[in-house]
Amino acid sequence: MASPRPGPNLSKIATSLGVSVATVSNALSGKGRVSGQLVERIREHAAELGYVPSQAGRALRTGRSGVLGLVLPDIANPLFPKIAQAIEFAASAAGYGVLIADSRGDVATQTEAINRLVERGVDGMVIIPRRATRISSAACPVAVIDTPSTPGNTVAADHWQGGREIAEHLAGLGHRRILIIGNNQESNVQNDRAGGIRSGMRPDMHSETLWIEKLEQDAGSGCPLGLAEKVRQGFTAFAALSDLQALRALTELQQAGITVPADVSVTGFDDLIWSPVVTPPLTTVRMDMDRIAGIAVSALADTIRRNSIREGVLVTAEIERVAMQLIVRQSSGPANPAPKTSEMENM
C-alpha cells in the first residue's frame, strides 16, 4: 500500500559502492571529512543513478522544508502575475519552492490561509497584505511587502516617490488641474501614491481625488465616472492610481469623444500588461518587482538561516524602499488650455 519512492536513495548508493550512508551524505553535501577521490566517485555514481534527495527525509531531520509561502490576499489585483513571478524567481534562485495561498479577497480567511501555510511547514512567508490589515507575526519569519509607510513593512516600491514623478511630469507639461482617480481609500498603497502626487504639485496647481469604490456604492458597480463633466470643470489631467483605473478613465473619455492626449492627459501606475498596447499607450510608473522580490526573499532567507530556533519574526531589510520608474508614453501630452467643447454637447 505504501508507495516506495521510485529513485535510488543514499543507502542504495552506499551499498552499491561499498561505503556507508554517512560517507555518501558527507560527500554529496561536502560537509564531513571524505577523501577527494572518494567524493569524486560518489558524486559520479550518484549522478549516473539519477539520485535526487528526498525532501521529506531531509525536512524531517533538519526541520527545514525549503519552502516559502506566498500570501496574496487580493488576487484580483492584476499586479499579481508580476509579483508571483518575481517572488517565485527569487525564491527558486535561493533554492526555495513557493507555496501559494490566497484568501479570495476575504479578510477573515487571510489568517486561515496563513495557518494553512504554517501547517504545511513553510520556513517563512512573503505577505502582500490586504489593504488596511496589519500582520501580526505568524509562527515563522514573515516578510511584508506593502508600502514604506506601513509599520512592519519589509520592503516595497516607493509609491510616494512614484506619485511625485507623475506630478512633476504633468506639471512640466503645463497641467494645473489634476484629477486623481483611485479605487479604495483604505489602501496603503493607493494613499501613498495619492500623497506623492499631491506633494509633487507646484503651488499654483490644484487637485481633487475621486474614489471609485465610494462612488460605486451609490451609483452601482461599473457606473460612469462622469469624467466629461470634470473636463468641463477644467481638469486637463487624470492621474489614476493604477493602470486599471487609468484604462477605465481612458475608455470613458474616448467614448465621450474626448481625445487623449490632445484634449486631456491620462496616467496610471504599475505598467500592467495592456498598458503598452492600448491606444494611446499609457504613461505610467513601474515598480521593480524583481528587485523588491529579491530583497524580500534574501532577507527572509537570512533570517531563516540565522534563527536556529523557529519563531515568528517580522523580517527587516537594509533597503526598504525601491524607486519607481516613470515610463512616458503617448497618453500624456502638453496641457490644452481650452479642450474642444464641441463634443461636450452630446453628453
Added chain:
Amino acid sequence: MASPRPGPNLSKIATSLGVSVATVSNALSGKGRVSGQLVERIREHAAELGYVPSQAGRALRTGRSGVLGLVLPDIANPLFPKIAQAIEFAASAAGYGVLIADSRGDVATQTEAINRLVERGVDGMVIIPRRATRISSAACPVAVIDTPSTPGNTVAADHWQGGREIAEHLAGLGHRRILIIGNNQESNVQNDRAGGIRSGMRPDMHSETLWIEKLEQDAGSGCPLGLAEKVRQGFTAFAALSDLQALRALTELQQAGITVPADVSVTGFDDLIWSPVVTPPLTTVRMDMDRIAGIAVSALADTIRRNSIREGVLVTAEIERVAMQLIVRQSSGPANPAPKTSEMENM
C-alpha cells in the same frame, strides 16, 4: 543547530496521556481500533495542546507530500490570476497545497520547472502548457489543461463552442463581415476559438483573421493594427480571441473616432478583470475556471489515491470539456450597414 519543531508531537501527547504513540495516531486518523471514549480524550487533548501534524514526518512515511505542482509556462497571460486562484481553491478543498513553477515564457525551462517540482516531491501536477508544447508524462501524475482538441488534454473549456456562441451572437445582430483578431497562430486555445467562430458563421458571412504577433514581427511591437482601414473595407465586427486583444482593438477604434457599438462591434474572450469596467463594457465569453479546476484536481487526486506505486500518468477525467458562457455587454450591437465615414478622412 538543528531547530526542533516548536509544537507538540505525537509522542508528547502520548506520554502526557499515558498511552502509546500508535494509539494517538490511530485516534486522530480514525484508522485503527481505539475505544470511543479514548478517541474523545485524545482528540480533546491534542486540540488543547495545539497539535499540528508534521508534514515532513507523514510524507516520509507515506511517500505522499500532500502538495500539487502548478506549472504556468506563460505567466504573462492575464488569465493567470483566475487559473491560479481556481486551482488553489480546488486543491486546498481537497487537502492539497499548491507549489507554483513558472518558466517565464521560456519554452526550454518548462521542463526544468517540472523537474524542480518533481524534486520537491509533489504528488501530482496541473500543467497549463505553453502553446504548441506537448507534455510527455513526468515522474508523477499530470493533469493538462489546454483545449479539448489537444491530445492528452485532461479537461478544458470548450473554446470551440465559445467561438460558436460569439459567431451566432454577431450573426443575430446582423453582422456579415467579421475580423477575427488573435495573437499567436500556434496557440491551441486561440486556434480552437477561431475555428469555433468560423464554424458558427452563416453561409452568407465572411471572415478574415489577423494574427498580431505576425504583424508585429514586421511593424514592431505595439504597432497599430490598421482597424480603421478594415472598417472601410466593410468589416462591422471585430472578434478578438482574448479580452487583451479586444481591448487593444477597442481603444484603437475609439481613438480613430469610430464609436463602439454604434459603428462597429467588438467582442473578446475570458471576461478579464477590466472587461466590465471599460467603456463600453466588453461583450465576451467566460470559462468556468472553478469547475475546470475542480475537475482537474479531483481527477488528479483520484489517480494519486489509486496509484499505489508512484508513476507518471496523463490523468483523464470523465468530463473533458466545460461549456463557456456568453456575456453580452455593450460593446456589441446591431450591425450598422454604413458606418460613418466622416471620421475616416483624418486617418
Added chain:
DNA sequence: GCGGTTTGATTAATCGTTTAATCAGGCATA
C-alpha cells in the same frame, strides 16, 4: 470450562537524511 473470536491497546519496524560520536590506522614528535 475450553477453544476460538473480538476488542482495544502496544511493540517495533520503517520511510531517507543528517550529524554527533566513535574508531582504526598512519604519522610525527618526544
Added chain:
DNA sequence: TATGCCTGATTAAACGATTAATCAAACCGC
C-alpha cells in the same frame, strides 16, 4: 617505543509519523 594528533571512514541515534504484527484480556457458544 609510547603518546598524541590528524585523517578518513563508520556507527548509531535521531527527526515524526504510519502501520503491520503482536498481545492481553474479555467474551462467545457449546
